Amino acid sequence: GQNIDQPTEMTATEGAIVQINCTYQTSGFNGLFWYQQHAGEAPTFLSYNVLDGLEEKGRFSSFLSRSKGYSYLLLKELQMKDSASYLCAVRVHGSGNTGKLIFGQGTTLQVKP
Amino acid sequence: DGGITQSPKYLFRKEGQNVTLSCEQNLNHDAMYWYRQDPGQGLRLIYYSQIVNDFQKGDIAEGYSVSREKKESFPLTVTSAQKNPTAFYLCASSIWAGNSNQPQHFGDGTRLSIL
Numbered sequence: 001g002q003n004i005d006q007p008t009e010m011t012a013t014e015g016a017i018v019q020i021n022c023t024y025q026t027s028g029f030n031g032l033f034w035y036q037q038h039a040g041e042a043p044t045f046l047s048y049n050v051l052d053g054l055e056e057k058g059r060f061s062s063f064l065s066r067s068k069g070y071s072y073l074l075l076k077e078l079q080m081k082d083s084a085s086y087l088c089a090v091r092v093h094g095s096g097n098t099g100k101l102i103f104g105q106g107t108t109l110q111v112k113p
Numbered sequence: 114d115g116g117i118t119q120s121p122k123y124l125f126r127k128e129g130q131n132v133t134l135s136c137e138q139n140l141n142h143d144a145m146y147w148y149r150q151d152p153g154q155g156l157r158l159i160y161y162s163q164i165v166n167d168f169q170k171g172d173i174a175e176g177y178s179v180s181r182e183k184k185e186s187f188p189l190t191v192t193s194a195q196k197n198p199t200a201f202y203l204c205a206s207s208i209w210a211g212n213s214n215q216p217q218h219f220g221d222g223t224r225l226s227i228l
Contacts, residue, residue, distance in 0.1 A: 004155070008153070031214070033216055033217075040201075040222075040224075041221065041222070042203065042219035042220055042221045042222060043156075043203070043219050044219070045216040045217075045218070048214060048216060050214065087155065087156070089156075100158060100161070100171070101146075101156075101158070101217060103148075103155035103156040103157075104155050105153065105154050105155040106154075106155055
């Protein structure tokens with residue numbers, strides 16, 4: 001089966017660093033995406049990993065280890081506006097090479113002053 | 114500006130009624146998707162389409178139907194057979210579903226409730 005696990009909730013302090021973990025067990029792997037979703041809004045794309053290692057994009061970094069089925073999203077210099085849900089999604093091979101996304105349940109991050 | 118437009122933002126369904134959610138994109142994307150999001154849960158795939166006049170069932174297709182008559186449009190009908198339709202529905206599109214480095218872009222969603 002397909003399974004993606006993330007912590008349900010996390011709390012961090014403004015200006016700090018937080019790491020959100022994601023572990024996955026999927027039939028096939030064709031990339032891992034992180035999305036940010038504010039309450040009641042559309043998810044927005046943050047990062048993409050397909051090879052092992054760290055991808056850095058400003059205050060956000062994402063790491064992937066395919067052998068361990070593990071990824072994390074690192075948020076630095078936290079700001080209040082970073083309070084949101086963070087969704088981990090794995091692309092798996094679908095019929096006709098459509099590349100379906102399987103989503104974790106999301107991690108709700110609350111940033112406190 | 115290019116983007117994905119979902120309408121309406123809020124929708125109410127009566128018992129035994131079919132309702133249709135609209136999704137239009139002007140990004141010239143080939144692939145389009147419908148997801149359902151329930152509180153505390155991740156997005157679950159309902160249907161997806163790679164090209165016009167072709168679509169595939171996702172993980173929770175029962176009680177839903179779609180059509181893809183135009184590249185820009187992928188409407189979702191929630192039928193009376195869907196017994197628990199209350200949820201947040203998200204439409205997404207991507208350049209080419211099989212091109213792994215292209216993310217899916219999402220619309221603002223439609224919140225469906227039962228009267």
